[in-house]
Amino acid sequence: MQQPIVCLDPGHGPGTVNGSPDGLYKEREFAWDLSQRIRPLLEARGIRVAVTRSEHTKPGLAERAQCSNRIGADLFLSLHTNAAGNGGWYSARGFLAYTGAPGAEAGRNRAAAAIRDRMRAAGVVIHGSGLAHNGYTVLVKTEAPAVLLEYGFHTSREDAALLKDGAYRNKLAEATARGACDFLGVPWESGPDGGLRERVQARFGLSAATMDYLEAYPYGGDLLDKLARAE
Ligand SMILES: [Zn+2]
Incomplete structure (x- = not known):
């Protein structure tokens, strides 16, 4: 692999309401901010990074997949947080990575497992096995191995408090970048x-x-x- 390319897809965008029940946490802000924390960690290791949206735009789902396909990305990561129930606080917590379909040998699932393992090693709470499958548009329309990362439940009081915290976001960014490097075969030690x-x-x-x-x-x-x- 020459210079690997990672396409980061910060979920949602302006006008979307997804967030904690108390209104103090917004998924769209988290997703954008996290993409900006992950990006330099990858670039410092010689990885090219594309981002599907700017802070103030909200492309459609097919457009996000197209952004990755156009540049021939080696890995596509969609950044999100999860929700449980239907309004109000719930107990469900933790990190969960979705891919489009099972198959342990498939790149998408090796990438998802690598990131999940780095999250666990960093002490992040994992939801169940941390791996699940869903036919989300951004997963099935993207040609690169594609993973949708739910970094916690913004409907959990505990997770929402963490997700708002800058130091915790750095931890999530580093675990994501490390997992991506594991998958791409880029040594973390090649960093600055x-x-x-x-x-x-x-x-x-x-x-x-x-x-x-x-x-x-x-x-x-x-x-x-x-x-x-x-x-
Ligand atoms: Zn989302």
Whole structure:
């Protein structure tokens, strides 16, 4: 594969009402914002990124698939959050990836599983197995392996609180980008800091929570650099 291409599809757009029952969380804003957090993580690793919409546009579903088909994307990711019930708060929670049809060997399902696994490793709550199938237009009309990612239920009080949080969005963006890299065969370590976090974590056998703590420290970057070089 030369330079892989990922097509990001932030769900919905202006005028759509999908969001938390208290009105404080909007799916369209989350989807756009998350696409802008995922994009640089992929680009830093030499992946070309196309986005199906701008912040203020709402293309049709077939148009979104067409955007991916036109550029010959290697992976299509539609970004969403889920809803349960019919108004009000519900208990259903967690991350769920949809593909158009089963088949463990199919690219769409390998990609979905890779992202699901990275979500689980990052400590994100997973809904059931985290994998499901549905004939959504953007999944069946897209030629590239296509996955629709539901990053949580905005009808859950717990999930909605997390989905509004910038640090949590960064975690989701990184897990998505890592899963995409796993699927595309792009080493995460090819990123700008040479996978500093991963090297330190592996070398000292630290937990993800400890790594988050170290990175949040004011001189965390320098500290990680020293730890990675220490004899
Ligand atoms: Zn949606």
